[in-house]
Amino acid sequence: MHGIEELKERAAKAADKKAALGQDINLKEFDDSFVVHSYMADEDLCALPQIEQKRLIMAGLDVTQKDRSGTFFQKDTSVIHCHSAQDGIEVIPIRKALEHHPWIRDYYWKLVSVDADKYTAAVELNLHDGYVIRALPGSKSIYPVQACLYLDKEGLQQNVHNIIVAEEGSELHIITGCSTSPHMKKGIHVGISEFFIKKNAKLSFTMIHNWAEDMVVRPRSVARVEEGGLFLNNYVCMKPVKSLQMYPTTHLVGPDAVARFYSIIVGSPGCEYDLGGRIFLKSKGNRAEIVARTISNGGRIIARGHLIGEVPNIKAHLECKGLLLNGGLIHAIPELEGHVDGVEMSHEAAVGKIAQEEISYLMSRGLSEEEATSTIVRGFLNVDIPGLPPQLRAEIDRAIEESDKDVM
16 A cells, blocks of 8 residues: 555646546545445345436346346445355455455556556545456356446545456456436546456456436556457447546557457537547567447547557557537547557548438438438447457447437
């Protein structure tokens, strides 16, 4: 643990710097005190009001826990449900892990810098909780583990730190959702996530955001992938959010390590998004792909992608496509950075609108104009994600289907 005076100094320095991406936020406007909620048994989760269950399912959390290998559920600052349903898969609140499991110190703050900015410093200075999900060596999750970070208290600042470890030869699938209660309007979520994918391990991590319109969201995440490892990082945000700023980074450090980022973003009026991904290819045989689909329905979106090839015999591709429906802004910033001979890197970026002839063609086949537009939008958002388990593909499809009417 860092000394409190040292962290205060770091936090002060970070607070003086404007955030690297997007608009700066005054954290003093939010309440970061602890909020106590009672632990909930399985039957208590199923007894939640239907309106809350709907909010949760839109963020990927099924209260019945059917076809899930484990569940983590944090409400405000309290962990209200946490368990693993499969041998070889561990699900632990991080505060408990820090207290009872010394091995967690090998991963805690090892990839994300604690003084990167005022948001990282805030989490270290006042950690509420978060999750540790680990697949033991050789274990394979039969079903995905589900995790939800939920806000209920108005004006709350939720500080979380998550650590995900896929040990050597393991296979781990996680669906994590962030959401707010139906009555909540304003708050901030600050989340640190560190991913460790060991030799020949596979991790698929699918995040679905379903925030309130006045929410501010500041995730900070870094991953490390060893030899033969695979990291699939999927992100879906199709609901309004006041300000979202995220730039996940992955380091491919072992031969033949692979990382793929896929994101689906819909920007609503009055909302600001600054997001993307960055992958460092540091060893021979590395492969990387970043694919983004963005729609502005009146929001402002900055879509970033950065691939850095540091050694020969690597391949990487970046694809960023944006669709303007009802004004707004899409600013695509693709970057390729090759440091040596023998790198193979490419990108394509496009921002445009729906062609009238496409709508006219579908209308000639019997669809209304609204149905035709909706069909084109769904096709645009249909990203083929190789290696994704059917259950997770179904969750993404459901999020798109449920959000379609809001897009229109």
